[in-house]
Amino acid sequence: MSDDNKSKTPDALLAALRRIVGVATEPRVTRDDVNQAMIRHWCDAMEDHNPVYTDPAFAAESVHGGIVAPPAMLDTWSMPGLAPRPRQESSSGEEAGMVPVLNQLDAAGFTSVVAAGMSHEYHRYLKPGDRLTISQVITSVSDEKQTALGVGHFFTTESNFADQQGNSVGRMEFSILKFKPGTGTVNMDASALEGLEKMPRPRPAISRDTKFFWDGVDQGELRIQKCNSCDGLHHPPVVRCPGCGSYELGYLVSQGRGTVYSFVEVHHPQFPMFDYPLVGVLVELEEGTRIISNLVGVKPEDVETGMPVELAIEATDPGLSLPLFRRARPARRESTLLFADLEPGQELPPCPVAISRTLIVAGAMASRDFQDVHHDPDLAKKRGSPDTFMNIMTTSGLTNRYVTDWAGPEVIFRKLSLRLGVPNFPGDTLTYTGQVQSTALRDGKGVVELLVTGTNKLGDHVTATVELELPTP
Ligand SMILES: [Zn+2]
DSSP: OHHHHHTOOHHHHHHHHHTTBTOOOOOEEOSSOSOHHHHHHHHHHHTOOOHHHHOHHHHHHSTTSSOOOOGGGGGGGGOOOSSOOOOOBOTTSOBOSHHHHHHHHHHTTOOEEEEEEEEEEESSOOOTTOOOEEEEEEEEEOOOEEOSSOEEEEEEEEEEEEOTTSOEEEEEEEEEEEEOTTOOSSOHHHHHHTTTSSOOOOOOOOOTTTHHHHHHHHTTOOEEEEETTTOOEESSOOSSOTTTOOOOEEEEEOOOEEEEEEEEEEOSSOOTTSOSSEEEEEEEETTSOEEEEEEESSOGGGOOTTOEEEEEEEEEETTEEEEEEEEOOOOOOSSOOOGGGOOTTOEEEEEEEEEOHHHHHHHHHHTTOOOGGGTOHHHHHHTTOSSOOOOHHHHHHHHHHHHHHHHOTTOEEEEEEEEEOSOOOTTEEEEEEEEEEEEEEETTEEEEEEEEEEEETTEEEEEEEEEEEEOOO
């Protein structure tokens, strides 16, 4: 089959792909029932602490009457796992669904893959024990297109999910680009690695008196010098307590929470070892001392004194980690907002997400996405990306979390639609913002539409529209 496809002309390939369009796969029972273990993996990866997903007592008293799965997990239940692609065909044995399209494009050299967008509709929340069937149909295949990533074809799928009673529980549209690595119009390696391979920052001068501080940074801790005689805190470290004169100096480990006491945007002169815009910040730590650092993941115009911040120990290059600060993650709301609380134009509080390598890999595994570009940096490079990048399901899970943390645990998702832009690479900060677009009473239900955006230092990573149902008193 692969030799056959390699010799295919582009027209013949496109004709073969388009024969699959509109042919629905025979409904297939998903590998596992909806289950608590996979829900827990997902919530751990996304750091989603909504108790309706994991706390049986809370969930029993909630609007759901028991544990439910995060709505954004919808397509996780149908993922094949780390196994060869299953056969997909229609009930009459024709090629159908995504698998034959992926196979044909792979064989023709379009071996790289990136998700472009996804749209979920939720007809009801899924509960442990639900056994789903999925039927999938390719709805379109584009002509060959030159994209920034490479020459490729976009295709879209529609998946319909039904439960054990045959009732529809959800629907998904998914849009994917398959492209030939190394045929892009932008050199991804150069542009995306700019931040990683730049001139390294100046090294700290580490003395006997400051070694404890840098040892702490290496271990992911922010250590503040503390006088063992009078408990006074000093930063930067000193050789003798300025309060009582003692030489008996130890340290405490800061919780890493504080507020912006003062800040400055550094304009001129610019140095190649720093990322601009560059915000210098004086943070007042909760422990009661102050520290000078940089604020990352926040536009200079959005910085305010008094703003809550949290520690972000980040590798500014492979040989140096620094204790930086980012905007603090807002607290999760414990009682759900009411429909009457909201009006169009209302802003959601910004929320940062540290894009660690662990988050990228854990999110991919929790969504049963074993594409190498989400866990193997070397293979990601081979496929034309400078590093591993976050999969779309992790983005949908984080978007789910951002909205429920703001609206409260019992808000009901009706729709979640995402369009992806620039990728999320490790070491960056994704910052969510959002706004209420509309509010309407429909059939007695309080329906609210949000526009949510997640940006990183390369630009907009995700633009999402969300339709929610909120309690009406
Ligand atoms: Zn002292």
